[in-house]
Amino acid sequence: MSFLRNTWYVALWSQDLEAGKLVSRTFLNEPIVMFRREDGSPAAIADACAHRFAPLSMGKIVHGDRVRCPYHALEFDGSGACVHNPHGNGRIPPAMKVRSYPLHEKHSLIWIWMGDKEADPALIPDFRLLDPDSGRLVSKRDWILMEASWELITDNLLDLSHTAVVHEGILGSEHTIKANLTIEQKGTTVFVGRSVPNVPAPGLYDLLYKRDGGQVDLWADMRWDVPGCMINDTGVTEPGAPRAEGTGFFGMHFLTPETEKTTYYLFAAVRQNPRSWGEPLDTEIQRQVSDLRRIAFQEQDQGIIRAQQNVMHTAPYPLKYCLLEIDVGPVRYKRIMDGLVRQEQEELQAGTGRAA
Ligand code: FES
Ligand SMILES: [Fe+2]
Incomplete structure (x- = not known):
C-alpha cells in the first residue's frame, strides 16, 4: 500500500x-x-x-x-x-x-x-490534553523506532483485546480478555470502545487506583484519526460506579512511517482524575507509568508485531487474514485509509492532485 x-x-x-x-x-x-x-x-x-x-x-x-x-x-x-x-x-x-x-x-x-x-x-486533530499549559499531569513524552509497519501497529492499537495476552499483568489479565465492544465513526474519525465489568484491576491500573488488587470495571476507548493519531481514554472504577469516580489516563499514540516496515512511535500518558498519594509516591507512580508503558510497547508489542511481520513477509504462500469480531476497529480504519490513498492516487493520475 x-x-x-x-x-x-x-x-x-x-x-x-x-x-x-x-x-x-x-x-x-x-x-x-x-x-x-x-x-x-x-x-x-x-x-x-x-x-x-x-x-x-x-x-x-x-x-x-x-x-x-x-x-x-x-x-x-x-x-x-x-x-x-x-x-x-x-x-x-x-x-x-x-x-x-x-x-x-x-x-x-x-x-x-x-x-x-x-x-x-x-x-491537525485535537490533542490539547498534551498542551504544555493544559494543567494535566503528562508522563514522559517518549518515542521508539519500531521494527514494524504502521499498519500492523495500528491494528494492534485498535484491537486492545491483545492487552490481556501480550501485556498480561501490566494492562490486562485472563479476566479482561472478553469485553464489550462498540464502534462508531464520525467523518474519518473512528471510536472503538472496550469495557470489561467486575475484574481484578490489572497491574498498571491497580497502581493508579487503590493499590489493593480489588475488583473494578475497566474501560479503554480509543479514538483514531488519520493517518495514525490515537487517544486511548482508559481507566478503572468501582464495579457499577460512574467512570468519573474512578481513575485512569489518556494514552496518546502517534505513528509515522519511516519505511514500509519501520515506524516512529511517539507516546505519552496524560492522567485523568488522578488520585494523590502524596510525595514521593506520586512522582514514583508517574515514573512507573512511563516505564511500564515503554516496556509494553517496546518489548511486548514490538516483540509480537515484528515476529508477525516477519512471518507475513517470508511466507512462501499467499496470506489472507481470517477476521474475528475483535477486528472491527482495524477493519474500519483500514477502509478509511485505503479510500483516502486511492483518492490521492486517482487525483495524481488525473493530474488534478499535486501529491508527490
Ligand atoms: S554536496 Fe553539498 S555542497 Fe557539495
Ligand atoms: Fe499493546
Missing part, C-alpha cells in the same frame, strides 16, 4: 528539536533534516544536498537560519533555497535547491506535511 501524503504526520515531540541542532529522520522513505530557525520556528528540508547529495544533517547551522553542507559548504535556508555558494563567482544555479516540507508546532508536537497540496493546520 502507498503512503497517504497529503496529511499531517507527527514528526517529533517539540522538546526533541533543540535550538542549534540538526535532527535527521526518514519519513515515508524520504530523508529529512529538521532544525529551528533563529526565531524558534521549526523547518524541514530534504536531507540530501542539491549539489552532490551529501546528507545536510552532517553539516551545521550557520548564521542562525541556514544549514551548511558538510561537503562543499553550500548553504540552504529553511525554504530549501541555496542562499550561499562560497566557490568561484558565487553564482547560485536556479536548480540548486532542495525540497522543503511544511511544519506546524501544536500540542507539544511538531507536525509535518508530506504532500504537495496546501498544508492546512486546521486539519
